[in-house]
Amino acid sequence: MLKSSMKSFTSLLAGALLMGQALLAQAQLPEFTELVKEASPAVVNISTRQKIAERALSPGMPDIEGLPPIFRDFFERNIPQMPQVPDGRQREAHSLGSGFIISNDGYVLTNNHVVADADEIVVRLSDRSELQAKLIGADPRTDVALLKVDPAGEKLPTVKLGNSNDLKVGEWVLAIGSPFGFDHSVTAGIVSATGRSLPSESYVPFIQTDVAINPGNSGGPLFNLQGQVVGINSQIFTRSGGFMGLSFAIPIDVAMDVANQLKSSGKVTRGWLGVVIQEVNKDLAESFGLDKPAGALVAQIVEGGPADKGGLRVGDVILSMNGQPIVMSADLPHLVGGLKPGSVAKLEVAREGGRKNLAITIGSLPDETEGVQPSVAGAEQSSNRLGVAVAEVTEEQKSALDIKGGVVISDVLDGPAAMIGLRPGDVITHLNNQAIDSVKTFTKVAAALPKNRSVSMRVLRQGRASFITFKLAE
Incomplete structure (x- = not known):
């Protein structure tokens, strides 16, 4: 009898534990149904049309006009392009994306790459009605575009906006969009x-998620569990063209x-600070006397720019x-880009083994310009342990390169020099943290380089500067 009672008690206890675990697991999983119900009406599908001039087919290439868009786009990117057909024939290119309504009078946010170069933009609402959209403006640097539709006196549903600064790693998020056109x-x-930070983007501190994002999701909202938009789904990292677990939102x-x-x-x-920066790796940190690899190394300064006027130096x-x-060096552009021109930024910099505080008045970011490739004239052989022949930089080259x-x-x-990838035409301006003003100075500094220790060298290539490191063996 006692044995039977113990067996029954054990069974009841086990059952209670299993039920408790199930209830606990259920309590920990988020519930999205109400969020989706409330937020979906303000999420829109965006389609564009763009007229593209026809091109003549390459000899032996098939006619791709009748192919589905996904295959046609592939062939257009990969087959040789011929000149435009002289009679001016055109075809239409179509794209799909997502967006969301931020005001009930018809303002819509999406990605710039969804609507770039479009001749016509159509916004399809949740009730499947379609409205023509006007492009108010776009910013390629952040990949954000603002559209406006005319709701004809009606008030459109809108999303609730959250604060992306409050996001925590591990927090649940949800995306609504139109991947492959599935609304x-x-x-x-x-x-x-x-x-x-992404290599091709300097001004966006992206939110990385594992939310499944595919073509057509671009421009759509990323929600937190409170139903607030915390980001715009923008990019994926992929080797196959599809989702691979790495998604990025603005x-x-x-x-x-x-x-x-x-x-x-x-x-x-x-x-705008007016500098070109690079990452500080272990060898650069050693060469500059830093305890650890951190910070943004100033490789180049725009003459007359905010950094130049504020006393920042190359090598800081x-x-x-x-x-x-x-x-990380990529942290700096996000911070500088978010400041208003005319505001003052307080910088702490490492310089010549010490620390220095600078106050720099921020400027306004100008359009990007291309660098200048220096020519080599009047080359003069220099005896040095680096294995390079160098020549004086002419006044014309100094002016062109701003050095x-x-x-x-x-x-x-x-x-x-050959091992670290130096090329003819490269300009060396600093060696072992010393400014190089002539072939004579370069030869002197090169002769005194330490052995078996990281040494830094500042090199300009096609107008762009960077620091590299190397070690001289015994």
Whole structure:
């Protein structure tokens, strides 16, 4: 009897534990149905039409006009392009994306790449009605575009806007969009990282998620569990063309700042420091006497720019701005770009083994310009342990490259220079943290280089500067 009672008690206990675990698991999983129901009406599908001049077919190539768009686009990118057909024939290119309504009078946010170069933009609402959209403005640097539709006196449904700065890694998020044209598809995941920098983007601290994002999701909203938009789904990392678990969204704070500027003035103004920076790796940190690889190394300064006027120097390592640490060099453009021109930025920099504080008045970001490739004239052989022949930089080259001194490489011989990838035409302006103003100075500094220790060298190639490191063996 006792044995039977113990057996029954054990069974009841086991059952209770299983039920408790099931209830706990259920309590921990998010519920998205109400969120989707409330938010979906303000999410829209965006389609564009663009007229493209026909091109003559390459000899032996098939006619691709009748192919589905996905295959036609592939062939257009990969087959040789012929001149445009002289009779001016045109065809239409179509694209699909997503967006969301931010005001009941018809303002819509999406990605710039969804609507770029479009001749016609159509916004399809959740009730499948379609409205012609006007492009108010676009900002390629952040990939944000602002559209306006005319709701004909009606008040459109709108999304609730959140604060992307409050996002935490591991937090649940949800995307609504039109992947491959399937309207109002819902996918969910977690925040994988915040403040993520991508190689091709300098002014957006991306939100990285594992939410399934595919072509057509671009421009759609990313929601938190409170139903607030915290980002615009913009990019994926892929090796196959499809989703691979890495998605990137533009923080809504960044997007709304851009949208407000586009709405008020039609353009976006950003802060500008006037420097070219690079990452500080272990070898560079050693060569500059830093305890650890961190900060943004100033490789180049625009003459007359804010950094130049504020006393920043080539070779300085920016460690913090306005009290915010610069861990990776890509952290700096986000911070500078978010400042208003005319505001003052307080920088802490590492210089010549010490620390220095600078106050720099931020300028306005200008259009990008191309660098200048120096020519090599009057080359003079220089005996050095690097294995390069160098010549004086002419006054014309100094003016074109915006530099005050340096030597230009005329030939690369066998040795360390060849191993680190130096080329004829490169200009060396600094070696072992010393400015190079002539062939004589270069030869003297090169002869005194230490052995078996990281040594830095500042090199200009096609007008762009960077620091590289190397070691001389015994």
